[in-house]
Amino acid sequence: MPKAKQFDELEVLKKAEKVFNEKGYNGTSMDDLVQATGLSRSSIYDTFGDKHGLFLKTLENYQASQDKAMQQQFTKTDSYKKKIRAVFDYMINDIVTDKTRKGCMMVNANMELNCVDKEVAEMALTTMEEMEQQFAMWIKEGQSTGEISKKFPAKALAKNLYNNIMGLRVTGRNRPDYDTLREITKITLSLLDQ
Amino acid sequence: MPKAKQFDELEVLKKAEKVFNEKGYNGTSMDDLVQATGLSRSSIYDTFGDKHGLFLKTLENYQASQDKAMQQQFTKTDSYKKKIRAVFDYMINDIVTDKTRKGCMMVNANMELNCVDKEVAEMALTTMEEMEQQFAMWIKEGQSTGEISKKFPAKALAKNLYNNIMGLRVTGRNRPDYDTLREITKITLSLLDQ
DNA sequence: CATTATTTGGAATAATCGTTCCGAAGTTAC
DNA sequence: GTAACTTCGGAACGATTATTCCAAATAATG
Incomplete structure (x- = not known):
């Protein structure tokens, strides 16, 4: 029955990401988003609720594709x-x-909104904890195979890497x-070797 | 002849810093600043030009006091x-x-405005370069006295520390x-020892 | 004490903000 | 082809934005 949406939601989120990330959440207006996405105001509000809803969806999508792209890289090898x-x-x-030079949307969002947006703050915290846990697992495994030095506790070293x-x-x-x-990275990663 | 200003400019900058830092540049309104500083709009505009001028002054003042407070700490010892x-x-x-949890104003400002505010971007870059140079000098000295390991080039290690x-x-x-x-820091600083 | 210079509070302004709403266009089901 | 429902463009809304302006208050100088 319904008329199909004339746009791909993911493409819209990608376009919104660019604006949000270059201008910040409070720095981008709905006008900016209308221009960047090519959608009308009504379509945006109908699909994403409001500006904040669109921002959250954009941020989630950003992190998801970031995770996916990273995963494609580290699954190429078995070495921790x-x-x-x-x-x-x-x-x-x-x-x-x-x-x-717009940087990482999760970091930018967190630095701008941490004090005033609980949802963003929680997403940033979760992202950090997941990555740290991933690192910790790899380090622990690598330490057990002897590939990674046992000089530092796995969890602490993981937090250092994420830092x-x-x-x-x-x-x-x-x-x-x-x-x-x-x-910079070469020096940091030397911590795995000693 | 003139009526003296009824406020201390530095105190005002401290109060403005708090709001700017908690809400971000674009997230804080002139109303917020009027409330936080206790000044009237006219006094703010008369003294600092406009919102952006106040922000820049606030940021400069923040970094200056940050530098000063840090200096008081590291001058306590002769060990690099x-x-x-x-x-x-x-x-x-x-x-x-x-x-x-409002964090560092220079980092926050840079992450929010790097793409759209040249002055902020340049201040952040300068701050980074100065600190890195300071680190590099200390490391070089420390390496010559044997206090710090020569395993890494001083400049690279300095950048790693700032990172x-x-x-x-x-x-x-x-x-x-x-x-x-x-x-986290303990592991990072172990790089100086090996 | 009067004059001069400046600050200050608050009203006023014009622009922009996020959001709502409505009619037209479009698509599917009967 | 008509009915039911959705999308969509753009006008319109009230609230908030940064900024300006002016009269009143204030303090130092002559």
Whole structure:
């Protein structure tokens, strides 16, 4: 019965992501979103509720595709150390190929809204905990096979690695230079070796 | 002849800092600032030009007092390794004693406005370069006295340290837990020892 | 004490904000 | 082909935005 939607929701979310990420949540207006997505106001409100709903959907979609893309990288190898390196490589590539320097939407959203938006704050916390747990698992496995040094407790080292990734998301915003980011990462990953 | 200003400019900047930092630049209205500072609109515009001018002044003042407070910590010792540790300790303390979890204004401002505000982007870049250079100097000195390991090039290690500090400013926003931040830092600083 | 210079509070302004609403267009089911 | 329902464009809404302006208050100088 109904008329089909004339747009692909995921494509719209990708376009919204770009604007939200370049201008921030409070910095982007509904006009910006109408222009960027090509949709009319009514379609946006009908599909996503309101601006905040669209933002949350966009953020979820961003993190999901980020997770998926990363997974495609680290499943290429069975080595735990190489899985970790693959995550860092993915991040560096993501940063230096980002033409507009808009950075990671989850980090940006969290830094802008952490104090005033519980949902965003919780998503950021969950993302962090999941990644840390993933790292911890790999490190523990790698330590048991002897591939990774036992010098540091797995959980602590995992948190240190994630801390470094968040660092890249900040410093990479100021200076998205491939060689520098690799240099930084090389030192961080040496922690796995000693 | 003139009637003296009825307020202390620095105190006003401190109050503005709190609001800007909790709500972000675009998230805080002039009404918020009037309420937070206790000043009238006219006084704000007369003294700081406009909202953006006030923000920049606030950000400059924040960084200056941040630098000063940090300096008071690391000048307490002559050991280069301890100077570096003092910076990390200062950061951790700054994070965990921040009741509202508002984080570092320079990082927040940069993450929100990097794409759309050249002045903020440049301030953030300068802040990073200065801190990295400071670290590099200390590391170089420490390496020459044997206090710090020569395993890594001073400049690269300096960038890694700053990267970790930026990490703390992000992860500390999600989970401002003293023990965790110390755990992370302990591993990072072990890079100086090997 | 009067004059001059400045601050200050609050009203006023124009623009922009997020959101709602309605009529026209379109699509499927009967 | 008609009925039922949805999407969609754009006008319209009230609220909020940053900013301006002016009269009243204030303080230092002569």
